[in-house]
Amino acid sequence: MNGRPDGSALVTGASRGIGAAIAKALARDGWPVGVNYRKDAEGAEAVVAEITGAGGRALALQGDVADPETAERLFGTLEGEFGPVLVLVNNAGVRADALSPQIADEDWQKVIDTNLSAAFRLTRRALRPMIRARYGRVVNIASIVGQRANPGQANYAASKAGLVALTKTVAAEVAKRGVTVNAVAPGLIETEMTDGVGEKLLEHVPARRAGTPDEVAECVRFLTTDGAAYVTGVCLTVDGGLTA
Ligand code: NAP
16 A cells, blocks of 8 residues: 555446456555446446455446446445545447448447547546545556557547547646546457457567456556656557557
């Protein structure tokens, strides 16, 4: 445990994949964790059980982050249970791939709402208590697709590039308040989201393998520590050298 104030961590989209690994890593660091999910209650409860079984504290929190009402509900519950949310990881993400001429308005909006607008709303809700505590860590899970072309993902790429721009601006706004805001941009990571899409891309990965959720979670964990207090406004790429 560090010299940080008492409080909790909220990880969105933590019922499986990268979010589940982040929730467990933060719990190992002593944070009581809100394990948010949209549909997969069983997955979220399994993450909570693993954390509590290892002596940590966690709570499964249902909520669609794309719904503007969700931020207040998630924060209210977590604050009541575990105290102020001092770590926010905006991890929940979706994709709806198609070449640009075929992207329907609905699929454009769903991806932007979930991956970008939700992160803004949750960050907006998170900042005041963090500033009050003179301590806060926001980590946004972006993607290398926000930095380099991946045909068929214009909506997803735009959402992730927007997330990095959001990260940098908010970081500069709150840096003098003891709050850091960073992004982590994974490359190809083995999760349900990438089921069946990775084989061809792997040839281009210098490390010649996909990354694991734990390898992303470890970078996120670092950014939430006291040791990372002077790291803000960066986007840390975790991609086995793909964009090197
Ligand atoms: P995943 O296995 O598909 O898991 C997505 C998680 O997000 C699930 O827990 C899901 O919960 C939750 N979620 C989706 N929509 C939600 C919503 N509207 N509200 C609340 N929760 C929602 O994805 P992943 O691969 O772990 O990806 C996690 C993050 O990393 C995403 O932001 C993704 O864009 C990013 N990323 C992934 C890769 C990769 O290679 N896997 C690469 C770059 C970036 P429910 O099942 O309960 O709905």
